[in-house]
Amino acid sequence: MTISTRPVHQEDTVPYDEALSRYEPVMGLEVHVELNTATKMFCGCAATFGAEPNTQTCPVCLGLPGALPVVNATAVESAIRIGLALNCTIAEWCRFARKNYFYPDMPKNFQTSQYDEPIAFDGWIDVEVPANEAGEPPFTFRVEVERAHMEEDTGKSTHVGGSTGRIHGADYSVVDYNRAGIPLIEIVTKPMLGAGDRAPEVAKAYVSTLRDLLRALDVSDVRMEQGSMRCDANVSLMPVGAEVLGTRTETKNVNSLRSVERAIRYEITRHAAILDAGEKIFQETRHWHEDTGITTAGRPKSDADDYRYFPEPDLVPVAPSREDVERLRGTLPENPAERRRRLQAAWGYTDLEMRDVVNAGAVEVIQDTVASGASPAAARKWWTGDLARRANAQGVAVTDLGVTPAHVAELDGLVTGGRLNDSMARQVLEGVVAGEGGPAEVADARGLELVQDDGALQAAVEKVLAANPDVAEKVRGGKVQAAGALIGQVMKEMRGQADAARARELILATLGVDA
Amino acid sequence: MSNLSRDDVAHVAMLARIQLEDHELDRLAGQLDQIVDWVGQVNEVAAADVPPMSHPLPLVNVTRPDEVRPSLTAEQALANAPDAEDGRFGVPRILDEE
Amino acid sequence: MTDATTGSGTSPRDLTRLTAVRMADGLAAGEFTSVELTQAHLDRIERLNPALNAFLLVDADGALAAARAVDEARTAGEELPRLAGVPVAVKDIACTQGLTTTAGSRMLEHFVPPYDATIVTRLRDARMPILGKTNMDEFAMGSSTEHSAFGPTRNPWDLERIPGGSGGGSSAAVAAFLAPLAIGSDTGGSIRQPAAVTGTVGTKPTYGGVSRYGVIALASSLDQIGPCARTVVDAALLHEVLAGHDPLDSTSIDAPVPPVVAAATGTRDLTGLRVGVVKEISGKGFQPGVLTRFQEALDHLRALGAEIVEVSCPHFVYAMAAYYLILPSEASSNLARYDAMRYGLRVAPDGSPSAEQVMATSRDAGFGDEVKRRIILGTYALSSGYYDAYYGQAQKVRTLIADDFRAAFEQADVLVSPTAPTTAFRIGDKMEDPMAMYLNDIATIPANLAGIPGMSIPSGLADEDGLPAGIQLLAPAMEDQRLYAVGAALEARLAQEQGGPVIDRLPEVPETAPEPGRHTAAGTTQEGTA
Structure with a gap:
């Protein structure tokens, strides 16, 4: 040799x-x-x-x-x-x-x-x-x-x-x-x-x-x-x-x-x-x-x-019948690439969004979340946003957080139904991850609910306007963006339990500015 | 003519992981050469179109269901081990190990 | 059969002379207990094994415990299997949980399996006390039991002669009345050839008929486990215990066991049976006395109503060569696991050797010459560039041999030949000539290549040396019962014509082995003092 x-x-x-x-x-x-x-x-x-x-x-x-x-x-x-x-x-x-x-x-x-x-x-x-x-x-x-x-x-x-x-x-x-x-x-x-x-x-x-x-x-x-x-x-x-x-x-x-x-x-x-x-x-x-x-x-x-390969004498040949092969062919899932293309089109995601979803291992959960009634956009937002970050921080798969597609769909429903705002929804999610129950349950237990009463909100608006006359003046003068700072203060006044969009509307209405 | 030289035997013995001593090599090489010459008779048979038979049985598709059966305990597994440590088999250093 | 007086006055030692059938009947009838029967065998083993070296291990405690349990069960009125309480010896090739299993090799001298072979489980299920483990050629490679790392077994007919191999321990034990029944394994004749040279009966069942699980593999596509006994019906009873489908062996046949016991106890009339004499394995190079007994046996078969036809199996002349390629090839791979890593002998060279070096020195130290010869031969036959010319071509020859059998079985219902070309040769005679040793199996090997069943029964004693000769019966696959039907008929006829069974002419077995003769390989005999 x-x-x-x-x-x-x-x-x-x-x-x-x-x-x-x-x-x-x-x-x-x-x-x-x-x-x-x-x-x-x-x-x-x-x-x-x-x-x-x-x-x-x-x-x-x-x-x-x-x-x-x-x-x-x-x-x-x-x-x-x-x-x-x-x-x-x-x-x-x-x-x-x-x-x-x-x-x-x-x-x-x-x-x-x-x-x-x-x-x-x-x-x-x-x-x-x-x-x-x-x-x-x-x-x-x-x-x-x-x-x-x-x-x-x-x-x-x-x-x-x-x-x-x-x-x-x-x-x-x-x-x-x-x-x-x-x-x-x-x-x-x-x-x-x-x-x-x-x-x-x-x-x-x-x-x-x-x-x-x-x-x-x-x-x-x-x-x-x-x-x-x-x-x-x-x-x-x-x-x-x-x-x-x-x-x-x-x-x-x-x-x-x-x-x-x-x-x-x-x-x-x-x-x-x-x-x-x-x-x-x-x-x-x-x-x-x-x-x-x-x-x-x-x-x-x-x-x-x-x-020195030679046929294994302790085993007999494997001869799959064509019927068995066809039966097994029937169990094949859709090709993942084709399936991704189909879902991306159905959900209206951009290539980048779809890639994020795939990388987060969230295709299946988003599919289930959408099936449970959430919008594709909301489903993507939760699974590749908050939940993906949490999973990453804990070093587990996004599906192992204890949050189900049904939870996310329910949470989305609470937001779109006007009961929760985004930040409240995040708190609710935290409670779901902590095992406190489903979204509605957590929201109830933690007392998280948007204040629907315009009276309380109007009072808060007026208080904030009074405390910030110069900012109010700017807004009144047409700098509508400046209202953002006022909204933050109103929300603070309301301890977060207000709908920020409604607060904005009331601020503008009170100052006599068109939205 | 020799089919199998002493060097061939030493080489094949190492493929088979047998460290033959010199005197063994001397003895076995001659015998093996004779045996290889004799078994070479199979080539006298014209069998180009004969299918090889690797097994006497015509069975196919013998399988078992994917069901867990009890394993040995680690103690049983290691009972005959020349060397063991912390539930593992102790072996000399392995060449080319990562 | 030696007269078996029974009853309260019987000395336990006499019980060993009974057939297994008679033992089973005696136990069932309460004539004696399994403990008495087992103890009688243990006593005889203790007395004669030092000279015979048939057993490598005697498990007196285990055997007696099993016997006691059978006796208690019988007393309690339990329904028991037919052979319950009848002791049995197991070739040391079958794994026995908790009992050292060596395969006759230094490599496994201290190996204690954590599990039972399926056939051992079946013996336990049949409630048969296991007397111990019998000697064998190392890893079943040999035809004389001289290749055991633990010394040769001696033939009870003449202690200076070999008892056949590889299962010489089992055949000697059965022939010397140390056990009524024993397990053998047959890769190229290791049940049949020892039976022939010890005047006993041995069957190699159809390949796949008996589970190989837990039986240390020699050549997986050739190995088959079977019974050793002194009569055909005894062999059939043990055959039935061993046989049957085993899900742990992928090559085990999932079909009803051939009705061997019924065949062995059925009609003795062979009218209409066609018996084929295989020309290629029934003459040239065979000892005259062996051939004489064979020819007489043919006459007896004729007298029983059979028609004798000559058949030709032209490729049998290549069977030995094909066998000595296929066997070593498979064996080289099967024996690769003995590498000193997980179990077995570990011998390390000096210094700080690597695992590879320790494997190589351990395998050199743990394997005997014949094992090394065959491993090297097989490794060579499978190696790159030689596969087609050796292993590949041997497999084609194997096909032709199976075809020869198929054609022969169109002309005959069973085939016959002498089992071995000679009677037992002297210990040491063929140790330095491996090729001469290989030729012992010339008549038995074709059956293994084709996977068909074969049996050897005694044909008588050869005139020139007074030693037993055997006749081999062969049948198509899964037709094992034909062997038993013909074997039982011929056995009965021979006993009638020869004045009793061959085994009855066994001389008194000396309690000490002779001094090592000049033929005896140095260092292999254990008994040196008279």
């Missing part, structure tokens, strides 16, 4: 624009998705996240002598649904295969996966790439999907530093196998060409689109920060005008949307530097470092990667 040495310029980079002037980037993305099934891929152990170490293991997922796998029916259905949502062909007959390699976090020292017979293949998905900061316009890019196949996750090893090792000077690792055997779907794209300088954005948009799609399918938690969705990015460059693909590197550990874009961008600039120097790309695995924004060399590809 000859071990090639790493050329000298392997860690240099050139500016991005320069790289793109000479090379066409080609990307391939491999996304691993942990399914949200109740149990593991091949055994009945619970697949929940965050349990005490090694409490969700059994002879099968620990790879004990004699243990045998049995396929999780729901995982197969999820795989088929994912394949269908990605416009793939679903195999009429496919098998599991063993991918043989030794690694301590892999109990059997083979991963039960699929090799040349994936359950889904030859699909595509259209990705909407938004306008970028440089002012380049939005566009749609079709990502071709090579395959989606079923496999199992590994355990989790944690390195323990040398100084804490029991053997003096030694370091060691500890392994938790709770994650071992959790169902994974690996989605592999065909080489993505032609995106030019927008390639990193395309990659990010693809992963983001995939995430939305998987969430809509309800097959995975798709939490990149928890590792339930993980991305490996292959990058190669070819000189502009060339037809042969260059040598690629595979960057692992790209586990946020932002990292997908950054890591690919970095690899493009690194590859370009190497090629500019007339050297060869070293085919290897690279690790992405989110903090420093660079990749570093991992293991070189070698014959240690001779995985």
Whole structure:
């Protein structure tokens, strides 16, 4: 075995624009998705996240002598649904295969996966790439999907530093196998060409689109920060005008949307530097470092990667009937991108407003809020405004605040019905979040209600006018804006329990000015 | 002619994670060469159009419902472990670990 | 069968000579208790196991507790399964919760499973006291039980000879009356060949007929679990306990168990039955005495009304080669889990070794030569660039062998051959020649490749050495009952013609093993003093 040495310029980079002037980037993305099934891929152990170490293991997922796998029916259905949502062909007959390699976090020292017979293949998905900061316009890019196949996750090893090792000077690792055997779907794209300088954005948009799609399918938690969705990015460059693909590197550990874009961008600039120097790309695995924004060399590809795939003899083939496939096709949700377009039109949101809604993860709740009777504008205002801010501050999802779409619709009704003003409505919302009850209940309990009696309001107006003769004079002279300061004082006088619009009307009427 | 050299055997043994000692390598290499030569007989059969048989059973679609079954306790899981720490398996340092 | 006098005056030791059927009947009739029966076997094990090394572990307390529970249940009038209270031995390849399970390997010397194999659960459900775990070739790789890390098992017919393998512990235990019944596993003949060379009965059921869950895998697509016994009907009773669908084994057949007990106790008339003699595995290279008994058996089958036809299975000549590619390939992957990380022997080289280095040194230290040979062979056969020529081609040959069987079963209802080419050879004779060892399984391997059921029953003693020979019966998949029907008829006829069952001619088993002979591999014998 000859071990090639790493050329000298392997860690240099050139500016991005320069790289793109000479090379066409080609990307391939491999996304691993942990399914949200109740149990593991091949055994009945619970697949929940965050349990005490090694409490969700059994002879099968620990790879004990004699243990045998049995396929999780729901995982197969999820795989088929994912394949269908990605416009793939679903195999009429496919098998599991063993991918043989030794690694301590892999109990059997083979991963039960699929090799040349994936359950889904030859699909595509259209990705909407938004306008970028440089002012380049939005566009749609079709990502071709090579395959989606079923496999199992590994355990989790944690390195323990040398100084804490029991053997003096030694370091060691500890392994938790709770994650071992959790169902994974690996989605592999065909080489993505032609995106030019927008390639990193395309990659990010693809992963983001995939995430939305998987969430809509309800097959995975798709939490990149928890590792339930993980991305490996292959990058190669070819000189502009060339037809042969260059040598690629595979960057692992790209586990946020932002990292997908950054890591690919970095690899493009690194590859370009190497090629500019007339050297060869070293085919290897690279690790992405989110903090420093660079990749570093991992293991070189070698014959240690001779995985010796062969059909898994402990499992029988999976042959989904066409009836089952059609039944599952019937369970597919509307494509998230199409659905967004439809809803945006129906709600009359601008692109920017819609993007805020999507980013806040509020599409569903707004839909429900509107269905409960609120106006789309009000629903958006509450969910992406006050509620999104609160959720952000608490580090939870907007849907986890304890406020339901029905609450928001009810609150909107109280405002439009003239019972509450905006600031009162905010106080009511605070009470709802605090668990004091529904909006009407909170408003009652806190005594929040606009004063409807013009007499009290008129008295307050007159008092304020008397105390501010110069301002009153300005307004009377035509500077209507100056009334704002008076309204504030009237509201204060009324302890907030007044309708500011009515106060304004009364001020102007009292001063004899037309509104 | 030799099918399988001593170096080949050493290489394949490392793929199989077996650190053979020199005297073992000497003994096994000769035997394996002979065995590989003998099993190579399968290539005398003209079978280009014969489908491979990986399994004696014609079964398909054997699955189980997605229902949780009891797991082992951590104590049971770790009972045979050569080394354990805080409910986890203790293993020597792993190369190429992040 | 040795006369089994029963009643109050019976010495418990005599009980071991009974058939399992007779034991079950005696227990049901209250002639003796399960505790007496189990203790009789434990006593005999204690006396003879030092010489035989058939058991690696004897669980006297567990067996007696189970026996006591059966006796109490019987006294209380509970309805009990047919074999309740009849003790059984389990090959050390099946996981037994709380009982060390080694697969004959140093690697698993101290491994205590936290779970029972499905077949062990079935034995417990059948209320059969488990006497202990029997010796075997390491990870079932071998045909002599000499590849056990814990010393060879000796053949009770001649302690200087092998009891067959890999299940030599089970066959020796049954032949020496240490257990009436035992569990075996058969990947290429490991139930049938030991049965043949110890004068006992062994069945490899149809692939998928018996659950493999919890049975340490050798080659997943070939392994099958089955019964070892001294009579065909005893084997059928145990077969019925073991067989049946198991949701924990994806390759388990979800269909009714073939009616093996009914077949074993049915008519002895074989009129109209077509018996095919497989030309390719019934002559060349076989010991004359083995062939003589085989030819006589054919005459007896004829006398019972069967029609003997010759069939040809032309691809069987490639079966061995295909087998020695498929088995090592699957085994190399199945045995990858023995890496010293989660369980098993851990041997670390000096210094501060990595996990990879510890895996490699542990696997070198924990595995014996034959295991290493096969793992390396299998790794090679699956590796990049060789897959098509070796593993891939072997699978095509496998198809052709299955096709040969299909064609043969159009001409015959059952197929027959001698089970093994020779009687038991001497310990040490073939240890340095793996290829010669492999040839023991020439007649048994095709059934595993095709997944069909097979059985070995004694055909008599070979003239030249006075040692047992076996005849193998083969039937189409899921037709296991044919083996029992033909086996029982032939067994009865042979006993009649030969003056009693073969096992009755077993000589007194010495209580000490002979000095290690010049053939015996150094360091493998445990008994050295006379």
